[in-house]
Amino acid sequence: MSRHRNRPRAAAVLCAALLSLLATSCAQSPEGSGGRKAVTVAGSDQLGGAPVYLAQERGLWAEEGLDATVTTLSTGRDALNAVLGGQAQFGVVGDLPAVTAALGGRDVRIVADLSRFSDWRLLTRTDRGITGFAALKGRKVGVPQGTNVEYALSRMLASERLTPADVTVVNLAPNQVAAALARGDVDAGVTFPSFYDAARTALADRYAEVPFAGYTARTLLVSGPSADDAAATAVLRTVLRAQRSAEADPAAARAAVVAQSKGALQAGYVDAFHPRYTYGASLTPELLAQLADEAAWAKAAQNLPGAADPQALRERLRPAPLTAADPAAVTLR
DSSP, X not given: OOOOBOOOOOHHHHHHHHHHHHHHHHHSOSBOGGGXXXXXXXXXXXXXXXXXXXXXXXXXXXXXXXXEEEEEESSHHHHHHHHHTTSOSEEEEEHHHHHHHHHTTOOOEEEEEEEEEOOEEEEEEGGGTOOSXXXXXXXXXXXXXXXXXXXXXXXXXXXXXXXXXXXXXXXOOGGGHHHHHHHTSOSEEOOXXXXXHHHHHHHGGGEEEEEEOSOOEEEEEEEOTTOOHHHHXXXXXXXXXXXXXXXXOHHHHHHHHHHHHTTSSOHHHHHHHGGGSEEEEEBOHHHHHHXXXXXXXXXHHHOOXXXXXXXXXXXXBOOHHHHHHOGGGBOOO
């Protein structure tokens, strides 16, 4: 079986961020400033949630009668925990955390699929001789467990009929993968695209990568039990407005995303990877099929109790808000 090591704990940082979000949320009445409806959104620093950043940078929430508080956390998994813990009404999360929460019986609903991305890389070193995924057998691989990056690794292994049991999985925070590779603690790693350049810098002429397009990661907007349909519809209308703004002026949109991320995203990364994402809020049969595939994997990998069949997962989707905001975006019946 695979051995899980080095479970990093950034509890103090995450706790402080969540307490800050909770304090802000509690300080607000149901009505925010100017009589607008107060909503709280927990996001992450990933480019998949770019429309949310753009909406915040350009103050688009007010146009839909919202007074939004957007808090950035390290990963979509952390954003999901904020929703599950009641510190945020909405979260911008990866597909796998949403699936595992559903299987665990948590009260979370998928409101929309915000973006898609499939330009993954297995990061490694030239002195490890890993030029394909078959060479991972028996190696140490660093990955942030509990995120959609872990599922990306499973797809890489499956492409060569390997499983996570064929490697030693080392649990690392997303920003720790590059340093672990440089020290030689792991032979390879998978992390968020925003850390690809860090690995290239840390390894210099020892840097190597193996591209992988066999998994389309989806960035989802999820809601907790305190978010009503009216608020979810207003949030989605704001996100759709931000998407239209980005399509009209991509360069200005990228600059806004960099500014709003407050150093979490660098301009070079945003310029290079923003065009590689497909944006557009939707709920489709393809989304449901992928969630079912991921749920089957998660049940086997994590021994989760919930049902992984499409009908059970269909009940986790919340189509009414997106139908109200953009009826053509919902093709799932």
